[in-house]
Amino acid sequence: MRILLAEDERFLADLVAEGLREHAMAVDVAYDGAAALERLAVNDYDVLVLDRDLPAVHGDDICRELAQQSQPLRILMLTASAGIGDRVAGLNMGADDYLAKPFAFDELVARIRALGRRSLPPLPPVLERAGITMDTASRQVYRDGREVPLSRKEYAVLEVLMQARGTIISTEQLLERAWDEHVDPFTTVVKVTMSKLRAKLGDPPIIVTVPGSGYRL
Amino acid sequence: MPRLTSIGRGSVKARMTLLYGGLFTVVTSAVLIVVQQLQLRILTQRVGDIPFPDGSTLSVADGRADLQQTLTSSQRIITLIAIGAVAILAFTVCWWLTGRILRPLHRITDTARRLSLSNLHERIALNGPQDELKELADTFDAMLDRLADAIASQRRFVANASHELRTPLAIQRTAIEVGLADPSPAKLARIRSELLRNTQRSERLIEGLLALAQGERGPDERTPVDLTAAVEQVLEDHRPIAERAGVTITAATHQSTVAGDEVMLTRLIANLVHNAIRHNYPGGHVLIELSPHAMLVVCNTGPQVPEDRIGELFEPFRRLHPDRTGSADGAGLGLSIVAAIARAHGGGVRTTANPDGGLSVTVALPALTAVPPLPASPR
Numbered sequence: 001m002r003i004l005l006a007e008d009e010r011f012l013a014d015l016v017a018e019g020l021r022e023h024a025m026a027v028d029v030a031y032d033g034a035a036a037l038e039r040l041a042v043n044d045y046d047v048l049v050l051d052r053d054l055p056a057v058h059g060d061d062i063c064r065e066l067a068q069q070s071q072p073l074r075i076l077m078l079t080a081s082a083g084i085g086d087r088v089a090g091l092n093m094g095a096d097d098y099l100a101k102p103f104a105f106d107e108l109v110a111r112i113r114a115l116g117r118r119s120l121p122p123l124p125p126v127l128e129r130a131g132i133t134m135d136t137a138s139r140q141v142y143r144d145g146r147e148v149p150l151s152r153k154e155y156a157v158l159e160v161l162m163q164a165r166g167t168i169i170s171t172e173q174l175l176e177r178a179w180d181e182h183v184d185p186f187t188t189v190v191k192v193t194m195s196k197l198r199a200k201l202g203d204p205p206i207i208v209t210v211p212g213s214g215y216r217l
Numbered sequence: 218m219p220r221l222t223s224i225g226r227g228s229v230k231a232r233m234t235l236l237y238g239g240l241f242t243v244v245t246s247a248v249l250i251v252v253q254q255l256q257l258r259i260l261t262q263r264v265g266d267i268p269f270p271d272g273s274t275l276s277v278a279d280g281r282a283d284l285q286q287t288l289t290s291s292q293r294i295i296t297l298i299a300i301g302a303v304a305i306l307a308f309t310v311c312w313w314l315t316g317r318i319l320r321p322l323h324r325i326t327d328t329a330r331r332l333s334l335s336n337l338h339e340r341i342a343l344n345g346p347q348d349e350l351k352e353l354a355d356t357f358d359a360m361l362d363r364l365a366d367a368i369a370s371q372r373r374f375v376a377n378a379s380h381e382l383r384t385p386l387a388i389q390r391t392a393i394e395v396g397l398a399d400p401s402p403a404k405l406a407r408i409r410s411e412l413l414r415n416t417q418r419s420e421r422l423i424e425g426l427l428a429l430a431q432g433e434r435g436p437d438e439r440t441p442v443d444l445t446a447a448v449e450q451v452l453e454d455h456r457p458i459a460e461r462a463g464v465t466i467t468a469a470t471h472q473s474t475v476a477g478d479e480v481m482l483t484r485l486i487a488n489l490v491h492n493a494i495r496h497n498y499p500g501g502h503v504l505i506e507l508s509p510h511a512m513l514v515v516c517n518t519g520p521q522v523p524e525d526r527i528g529e530l531f532e533p534f535r536r537l538h539p540d541r542t543g544s545a546d547g548a549g550l551g552l553s554i555v556a557a558i559a560r561a562h563g564g565g566v567r568t569t570a571n572p573d574g575g576l577s578v579t580v581a582l583p584a585l586t587a588v589p590p591l592p593a594s595p596r
Contacts, residue, residue: 011411012388019395080383083376101387105394
């Protein structure tokens with residue numbers, strides 16, 4: 001899952017990004033509104049975690065603009081304005097969810113996951129396909145009832161493939177959705193991660209390479 | 218209660234009806250009685266001279282007394298009936314008219330009774346002639362306007378204060394939950410310094426909030442405060458900061474004393490000087506003038522401030538140049554505190570934007586030096 005975190009308190013933003021990466025999410029950080037808009041124009045994100053009081057471009061303006069574009073992107077407002085009026089205003093502006101600071105980090109993760117599931121078509125919290133069961137809440141993966149320990153990146157790659165429900169996912173799409181913006185697009189990191197993932201999932205192989213197109217589960 | 222209030226409501230109406238109705242009845246009755254008496258006199262003197270169509274006059278002695286008796290008594294009855302009719306008419310019309318005149322008063326009372334914090338936007342909006350009642354209703358409406366403004370600004374203040382307090386809390390909580398979950402020594406050091414900075418920021422904020430509350434409440438006791446000495450003290454304290462920022466301070470002070478709280482007044486001056494140094498650029502300058510009439514002017518070079526946004530500077534937590542990132546300096550309360558302290562000392566603050574950037578803030582306080590304390594003075 002690819003997240004953009006727009007937050008002007010640098011220390012808080014770095015901490016949240018670090019915590020979300022621990023949960024196998026690919027996180028980009030924007031410290032002001034203009035940077036957030038720039039990244040939104042370049043990359044495809046699943047969820048935007050948006051602080052309202054952003055310098056350069058206000059969070060409300062970003063939210064309104066995105067709501068008009070009717071993108072599949074989900075917006076979670078994360079702000080210190082906690083009054084009922086503020087929450088209502090935020091949701092009416094086009095946000096999909098609203099979380100007030102200070103927040104419990106686990107709740108933030110759970111809410112981001114819930115928003116990620118609401119992509120089209122909606123996804124269940126436990127994904128199942130080709131004998132693999134993936135519990136997105138506890139981040140555990142089983143193959144035929146046997147648990148498969150996966151690293152964060154391997155998990156993220158497998159999640160993208162599971163969510164695709166059998167359609168082909170290109171290397172670029174994998175890079176987009178499982179890695180953040182710091183990855184080198186010409187790297188072999190996808191290939192390496194894929195071979196590790198295949199080895200861990202064991203026989204018979206279930207991830208198919210489609211030559212010239214990408215991967216399919 | 219509704220019975221009681223309806224009686225209470227009716228009392229002015231009843232009093233006015235009694236007063237005007239009674240007055241009208243008494244005057245009319247007196248006139249009627251006088252007229253009747255005059256007619257009676259005419260009747261007794263002249264009834265014998267009434268000419269008859271055949272040329273003879275009525276001169277039958279016994280018949281004359283009879284006729285006089287009948288006429289007198291019938292006239293008396295007519296007068297009594299007229300007085301009764303006038304009384305009923307007067308009281309009815311007075312009752313109705315007073316009710317009509319007092320109707321706006323009921324509307325004002327109803328509105329006042331209905332109003333609470335949740336529907337403070339309602340107004341009486343009385344239309345009609347410009348009379349005393351309309352004036353009362355308009356005054357009431359104007360008072361409601363001011364009240365609504367005050368409450369809106371208080372709500373904004375609470376919302377802003379909670380917003381400012383929540384951000385450091387969020388940082389602390391996330392630092393503990395995420396940052397300290399699995400810390401390396403290097404990370405630990407960074408978290409420690411960030412948390413410390415964060416705590417200092419909260420301290421400054423709380424201190425600012427307390428100063429604002431104290432400033433709004435005003436000084437407990439007023440003593441003569443030597444403003445000149447206070448300004449010199451503040452300048453002394455701020456020289457190192459100014460040097461670091463590359464800002465030159467020029468001061469022109471005259472002897473001036475005001476009645477007030479020394480700590481608060483020093484804080485007022487310090488806030489102004491601090492702001493003037495902070496919103497400046499290297500090589501810029503700050504000019505401080507203190508007139509003998511306790512007029513303090515702090516003028517600084519700095520970024521352009523649009524004239525129409527000057528009012529916002531005095532709203533708590535407003536910063537015109539949002540540079541919160543990284544800078545824990547200032548909670549955005551400085552000028553609000555200045556305005557509160559000046560108001561509490563019976564003074565005022567006026568701010569103008571300098572044409573080439575920066576601000577001129579003028580604080581006018583009521584001076585004590587207008588009458589010199591020396592008994593031998595010529596005044």
